[in-house]
Amino acid sequence: QVQLVESGGGLVQSGGSLRLSCLASGFNLDYYAIGWYRQAPGNEREGVSCITRDGTTTYADSVKGRFTISRDNAKNTVYLQMNSLKPQDTAVYYCAVDISQSILRCLSGKDLGVVGQGTQVTVSS
Helix, strand or coil, X not given: CCEEEEECCEEEECCXXXXXXXXXXXXXXXXXXXXXXXXXXXXXXXXXXXXCCCCCXXXXXXXXXXXXXXEEHHHCEEEEEECCCCHHHCEEEEEEEECCCCHHHHCCCCCEXXXXXXXXXXXXX
């Protein structure tokens, strides 16, 4: 079964850190760009960060300098290290395969393939 499974979410105080993981099964992550997206209640889904097959990365302005995306192809996993978390980072975080072939378009989230079920991140003030 082709799927992505996120883990690592939870409740953290403002200023704290979390590391999200996105594990692929049923297919090889090596061949794809992967994006992290988030959606807070009442808001549209927004792109957080993307990483291409060769490791090129991009970030939303709101998380630059605080979040780091990385991939471990041997483990078929993509990570999102989130530091200096703020209450406005509270959302359900999803990882997804991006099929746009454009790292700029990846953040838009308009060309997604497999999407995970999401993991809740809650940052208290």
